[in-house]
Amino acid sequence: MSGFSRLLRHPAGLFGLIVVAVLLVAAGVSLVWTPHDPVFTDSTRRWLAPTWEYPFGTDNSGRDIFSLILAGSRVTVLVAVGSALGAGIVGLLLAAFGALTRRWVRESVAVLIDVLIAFPTLLIAMLLAAAWGGSLLVVIVAVSISFGVNIARVTRPEIRTVLAADYVLAARASGIGSWGILRHHVLPNIAPIVIVQLSWGMALAVLAEAGLSYLGYGAPADTPSWGRLLSELQTYIGIQPLSVFWPGAVITVTVLGLNLLGDGLRDVTDPTLSEPATSAGGNA
Amino acid sequence: MSLIVDNLRIAFGERVVVHEVSFEVAPGARLGLIGESGSGKSLTALAILGLLPEGAHASGSIRLDGEELLGRSDRELARIRGARVAMVFQEPRTALNPLRRIGAQIAEPARIHEGLTRAQTRERGTELARRVGLPEPTEILRRYPHELSGGQRQRVSIAAALSAHPRYLLADEPTTALDVTVQSEILATFDELVRGSGSGLLFITHDLAVLSRIADHAVVMSEGRMVESAPVPQLLTAPVSELGQRLLAAARRTAFRPGGTE
Incomplete structure (x- = not known):
């Protein structure tokens, strides 16, 4: 729990945590309640300015923008969580293959990672969409592949470094098995990097979903x-400029929050970065 | 019943780095392996545990209480490492995982081989910390390696190596990386603990003065070959090999300082 309380004292981390909490609450609440039916259209209520009843105003077909944003957060959460899980699995499997196997397998995986990293997320998504049609699953799979490769690229050398460390040799001399090395030495050492990457990956997943849905x-x-x-409202930017602001703002704040949460997590999960404890006495 | 290294040869592809090295360590015996850096001392010790770096190949024979170790699988060797043959490494700054608390590392071989519970591991850790002379034995288990001095960390490594009561202990220059004053204290603790445990000791060093405090018999290695094998008193008075003579001359130069105690 000390890690969590340190995160609460980390300003950027705290901001990120609040954003994520608000997002989760919004998604949860929207499942059972929104101020108005987000898809109900009413041509008599087009382009209403923000009021207590319609906090963000209404759009060209009279839908309540606040309700649309509340309901839209479900897609954001789904894509962020799904992509993080997928990218984590893809990334760790690739990294493990690229670090723990025979030399020629390792080096082939490294080349594969370098090739895959050259493919933009958008291109992967469009290829998948061409084959199976556009859907949220396509977004999640595309993001999982492209961020998974990213995670693999960052963690693979880290795993190699850990495996080459003296303390792993010492642990092996103590009789630890391969599983023990992964659990006690490799995972704790790469966890901070993976957590930070996942947090940033979620931020990029939110952006990718917005971009692909756009x-x-x-x-x-x-x-x-x-x-x-965002894509629907930007057509009418000349009629009601404020309406485009809302989806843009929630996307920006969410991405910023996830990025800052990643930074905060990185800072608090590394014990060597924490305040030095009192010196443990003499040299012997 | 002993650890026998017989005609051990270690090669990286075509390049042979250890040539036909043979020696024997009985339980309770104390053998020194002395030589300059790069003479193949550490590789010899790693070969005993089956921990040679990728690309190195060992041939010959290594027998542990009659059992051949060369050619055994990593999984079989893992059951022996730490339990029957343990090792202390040279560099205390890197031999402990910086992200794990001392309590998780000081009794690791005991935890692995004796299947200790969390509470038992803590208890054993406290006992070990006290035995190797660490201050505040209960408190120190909650610390991370970077919060300890070099000497304290080496005490943790020594405690860990002895935690599962191995019959043989390999020590690879365990005091070389420490300050001279600390070196002497750690050497005394080490000496006392190994004597108390009755383990057979293979002590690797480049320093004849250190060797003379720990070992009874010594093997001198130069460029991967054994050049001399003699009781330590003989090595200290009349070394036969050229390297033995140079090591003695070097030890004399450093030992006869003003106020020296040797």
Whole structure:
């Protein structure tokens, strides 16, 4: 628990934590309640300015923008969590293959990682969408592959460094097995990096979902999504400029929050970065 | 019943780095392996545990109480490492995992081989910490390695190596990386503990003065070959090999300082 309380005292980390908490609460609440039906259209209520009843105003077909954003957070959470899980699995498997196997397998995996990293997320998503049509699953798979490769690229050398460390040799001389080395030495050493990467990966997943939904490859037409909302409203930026601000702002704040949470986690999970404890006495 | 290294040869591909080295360590016996850096001393010790670096190949024979160790699988060797043959390394700054508390590392071989519970591991850790003379034995288990001095960390490594009561202990220059004043204290603790445990000791060093305090018999290695094998008193008075003579001359130069105690 000391790690968590240190995160609460880390300003950037705390901000990120609050953003994530608000996002989760918003997604949860939207499952059972939104101020208005987010997909209900009413041509008599088009382009209403923000009021208590419609805090963010209404859009071109009279839908309540606040309700749309609340409901859209579900897609954001789903894509962020799904992508983080997928990227974590893809990344750690690739990194393990690239670090723990025979030399020629290791080096082939390293080349594969370098090749895959050259593919933009958007391109992977569009290839997948061309084959299976646009859906949220396509977004999650695309993000899992491209960020998974990213995680593998960052953690693979780290695993190699840990395995080459004197303390791993010492642990092996103590009779520890391969599983013990992974659990007690490799995982604790790469966990901070992976956690930070996952947090940043979620931020990029939110952006990717927004971007892909904006282009029409992501959420289906009847599912409220921030990216889709942004693309719909930006057509009318001349009529009601404020309306475009809301989806843009929630995307920005969410991405910023996840990035800062990653920074905070990185700072508090590394004991060598924490305040030095009192010196343990003499030299012997 | 002893640890026998017989005609051990270690090669990286075509390049042979250890040539036909043979010696024997009985339980309770104390053998020194002395030579300059790069003479193959550490590789010899690592070969006993089957921990040679990738690409190195050992041939010959290494027998532990009659059992051949060369050619055994890593999994079989893991059951022997720490339990029957343990090792203390040279560099206390890197031999402990910086992210794990001392309590998790000081009794690691005992935890692995005796299947200790969390509470038993803590108890054993406290006992070990006290035995190797660490201050505040209960408190120190909650610390991380970077919060300890070099000497304290080496005491942790020594405690860990002895935690599962191995019959043989390999020590690779365990005091070389320490300050001279600390070196002497650690050597005394080490000497006392190994004597108390009755383990057979293979002590690697480049320093004849250190060797003379610890070992009874010594093997001198130069460029991967054994050049001399003699009781320590003889090595200290009349070394036969050229390297033995040079080591003695070097030890004399450093030992006869003003106020020296040797």
